[in-house]
Amino acid sequence: MAPVSQHVRESLQEIFGDRVRTDRVERKMYSFDIGTMPRLVKPVVPAGLAGAAVRPQSEAEVVALLELASRLSVAVVPRGWATSGYGGVLPRAGAVVADMSGMNRILALDHANMTVTVEPSAIWQDIDRELAKDGLTLRLYPSSTPSSGAAGWLAQGGAGFGSFEYGTFKENVVSARVVLPGGQVREFAGSDLERYVADAEGITGVITQLTFRIRALEPEVHHLFAFPDARSLAMMLADVSRAELPLWSVTFLNPASVSLKKQLPHRHGHPYEEAHPHVEPQLPESYLAVVAYPESRMPEIDERLEEIVRIHGGIDLGPEAAEHEWEMRFSPIRLKRIGPSLVPTEVVVPLESLADVLAEIDARIRQPFILEGMHAKGDRIVLLGFIPHDERLFAFNLAFALSLSVIRIAKQHGGSAYSTGLYFRREAQSVLGPERV
Template structure:
């Protein structure tokens, strides 16, 4: 709990107009876009205790200095459009909402870069650049609502990534406030700046997640990439310098196919023969769901490829002719201009099938394009009893960001809980086909080392040890932390144990009285006093169980719980 004195001091640092500890505010910032099962909220209790909306980098620095000194948990947040738990306040504390740092500071046309506040919305940035005849090279599908800093912190690919790469390839420099309040520019700060000689544990968690660097590790003079995709666990991003490109004409085209293997073959040849700005597909199940909600234009086939080319009219027409030959070779159909423009206009709205739920449980994974057909077949077999939809976007690395949607109903608490295993299984299936997690956040922390690479992960671990030994900044993200059971759940476990203990002893006295009389006659429950004694013993046992649970990393709990959730889903679904 944050003390009242700390609340007053934090309000003074941020400004009373930009700080609140009122429940109506804290509840708004205690979740992200993903719907969590009720019991998960009970277990993790991700409830913010205060919300700060800093307006300058200096305010962010002062805020972090104070919170580190008083060990108050901090969680940076954009607009919460990611669903991987990266913005969840796992230990309560202060949510630092960054959207007031939303200015375009400088457009550098000579170096083709733009410097912006991390809280600016992608849509707003794109509009301002287009007024100058410029644009960004890639942007997320959530561009109308997500922040620049949010995508940088979460990492990933988006629209334009087929040609220009993901967000990591777009970032030139960052202004970051480290957990100790130091403000750095990553382009001018070597990775070696964060090197430490003395290794050791810095906060309670799964120690196997912390890796020591090898003696021959290579340090980059630019530390920018350490912070891209770090989910705010290493520092709070306040400014971002991005690459920009001239605004050019973009023309979309849509093709349809009768089968999955034909579509996948066409995707591979399109990527090899042309250079699309955007290359995206949906499967027949996704198309059928779109038809159910009247969002699917009529097409010849149910497997759809949406492609967009960028350049002069002549360059685009040359690329489209190549695409037409490929589509014909795979017995596909090039759809009309109206269908193509419809699909292009809908690129920002992947959740338009949500009304079938009324909830959606998403999961995303990267899979190599050459393994896509096998992965899709495996998904169809593994989830044959589930209703789900698949879409994917191809990156410049030849990977496919495959997004799976499971329509569900969070109001059906037990069934929705049991279905949570699906998101974890999607990633595990992707790994079996040579893939990797799309993003880390809190739920995928078990994959951190393989996601970042052993050496980069070790450098991130050094940085965390050096600047945030107690893990107060965005705890449980990237570096897996233990469960922090809610007070309500701890008390419930103790009460259940207190009630169960005397009942079990009483039943044992009825079922096997001779054994108990012969060996442990003193444990009989035969009067109020003995019941009370065993109730107290049960309370202590329950306390021990809850404390043990608080030592388990969330990643271990998820690994243990997934098979039980899978079994429960078959029973209750």
């Protein structure tokens, strides 16, 4: 695929100066995200080589870009930090990729209303560091916090640490400024924001600013519990929900995940790991739940939580193991070192069918299946699964199909795919509902 025409390139240069790229190598680099698309899948995904990449630094530049694109009939694809992995940032052949990573500032803190306003690609970790200086923190964040941005999470949709109390990110966004495809700027809030901007993968416009709710920073308690099987874990989660324990975050992993982490090879020669040799605590290979809440809530939670865990055969693995798992919460894909590739799949299921879904995944996916789960407000459970594999092998194509099997299992139990992106665009009905599609 050739780059954009000379006329388009020159028009882009008038807006962006030297922040326009049309050489083949850069266009190729902007035609990937963090995932690996198997060779057999490529022909059925409408993605190709970008025609150009530009790097806006202001809303005015985004407006100029979209006016130009509309006038010259050029497709534009917004790209944050490209960590979403399901093809949301992949351009169709010849499209202009708008690399929004240059717009990453934290703009304003509103103490009275407990909100923060940021540019679209402000990175979660940077935002949280800034908030901490004022005794504040994020209500929720994804496990990609060190490397992903705010608008990407709104546009891709999703749950993270803190979703037990605060739900999905979109439920915490007050407003977003969006440049629409013709170049008009509109501020979205409330149900319009949830309907047209959230989960839309950037197809309804380019977000240039967003304001969302934050909370007070408090010392936090972390627990790590082991359960004999998936059913006991699911029953514990149901009881926690029924008892309305004011927890902040509840996540879990499966035995395969614990077992594979123990086999992780040491990264010889890696300067950080050589200086800080990493020792995994001896965790049991069972279902593990990680629970977090502010220390101030201990009197309401501690005894009741302990009792619920005990009733369902759970064991508290102690503070040292809990702190270790908590510290490792931003490294879910370190298991890639075993792969060397990972086939990802992600679904949302109702809590009441969690045990059945996990049993069926175990029975039908006859490969090591690393599973991380998040319990979100409203008893929705997000299941993120990885199958370690090797993208150089033909069998990688077949393993990729298993991600669709997991989505099928979820749907049979009242669930859906997690998000769309080009890979799962056919799941848009189940993710967004027919009206929003």
